[in-house]
Amino acid sequence: MLGLCIVPAMAADSSTTVEGQLGVTDVAIDPGVFMYGDSGTVKVTVTNTGTMPVAIARAKLYSNELDVMGDENYGSVGSIGPGNSLQFTFTIVADAADGIYYPLFYLDLRDASSLRYRVPVKVENTGLSVSVNDRPDAFTSGKKEDVTIMVGNPRENTVNGVVITPMLNGYDTTETSHFIGTLSPDQAADATFSVTPYSETPMEFTVHYRNGMNDHEVTTAVPVTFGTDRKQAEIVLNNIVVTPEGDYYIITGDVTNAGLEDAKSVQVTTGSPAVPVDPYRSYVVGALEPDDFASFEVTFSAETGTENVLLITDYKDKDGNLYSSQLTLPLSSAVLPGKSSSGAGDELPVVWIVIVIICAAAVAGVIYYSWKKK
Known part of the structure; x- marks a missing residue:
């Protein structure tokens, strides 16, 4: 049984036998270590190692610190035959402070002798340790994030039935609970919940567990503050050129x-007062990993006199949440076909043409004069 504590008979502080044939051979305590208010059992096994039966009048468990129940069942026991054992079970309630207590097991024999044995029972009120092992830097309302809760057992005995349950106060979770099961001493386990907060209310998670037959729980809270996640995808547009093309x-x-995270379903288009037109009403880039980039091209029309248009970029995170950013572009920055973005044309200025003609004429004159002189 989980949490069971087996105490060897030789560990008792006093024990007597009848004619060397009757003695305590085993003690089992469940739970192995009590918490304040816990109920549990103490099972004492007595064995007759002799050749004659031993008559028992009654058996009791005495304690000044712990409440003992059920010893009225052993008001009339009977006899233990040679080589046989008999187990006595008592229910106790640990309503005492932390410490080690020694209830006295008393076996009253019909021949006026008795058997006494002290049972060590430990009470220690330390519960399970609960901590937040992982969480985002900041939460966003309506955005799903992962929160990892770690549960550790600092007790000297095993606890079982460990379950983590979210309280759902201002947030939703994909998981309704997470079952961990048994935790041995100094063992830890964690569970990850996908949570979606809607308000800046602390998220509460309750850990339910059993110490022996006793139910216990401990609750931890995760503060929720809305802000910008420093790890989320961040879309940047650059090298933008606006070019008129007909209408x-x-x-x-x-x-x-x-x-620092992937951007999914990246799409670029234009917004009012621009009107997206073929051939590229919108440009689907697709997924962009961190530090990755791609080129895009969109086409739009605008009424005469329009000064600015919006360039809109949409993308999604891994959970399908949609993000959008806008960039205002002045149409005055549009580059005419055949012109560079600085406004310089591909044709040479007139003054340079004149200079070239003059230089060419001078060279031709020198050549002609030289030829005529010959």
């Missing part, structure tokens, strides 16, 4: 993930 405009550029 519509073309925007080209690069989109980069400057965050």
Whole structure:
């Protein structure tokens, strides 16, 4: 049985036998270590190692510190035959402070002799240790995050039936509970919950467990503060060029993930007053890993007199939450076809053309003069 404590008979502080044939051979205590208010059992096994039966009048367990119940069942026991054993079970309640107590097992024999044996019972009120092993730097309302709860057993005995249950006060979880089961002394186990907060209310998780037959629980709280997660994906647009093309405009550029998590379903398009038109109403980039980038191209039309348009970038995280960012672009920055972004054309200025003509004429004159002189 989990939490059972076996105490060898030789560990008692006093024991007598009848004609060397009757003695305590085993003591089992459950739970092995009591918590304050716990109920449990003390089972004492008496064995007759002689050749003659021994008559027993009654058996009792005495304690000044612990409540003992059930000893009225042994008011008339009978005899233990040669080579046989008899187990006496007592129920006790640990309503005492932490410490080690020694209830006295007393066996009253019919021949006016008796058997006495002290049973060590330990009371220690330390419960399980619960801590938050992992959580995000900041929470976002409506965004699913992982929170890991770790449970450790600092007690000297095994506890069983360990279950972690979220309280659901202002948040949802994918898991309704997590079963850990048995925890041996100095053993720890953790459980991860996928949580979605909706308010800045602390998340509470309750750990239920049993010490022997007794139910216990301990609760821990995870503070919730909404903010920006430093690890989430961060979309950055650069190298943007706006070019007029007939009755519509073309925007080209690069989109980069400057965050620490993947950006899923990245898509670039334009917003009002721009009107997306074919061939690239929107440009689907797809997934971008951290530090990854991709080029994009979108096309749109705008009414005469429009000064600015919006460039919109949408993406999702691993849980499907949608994020969006906007960038305002002035149409005055549009680059005419055949022009560079600085406004310089591909054609040479007139002054340079004149200089080239003059230089060419001078060279031709020198050549002609030299030829005529010959």
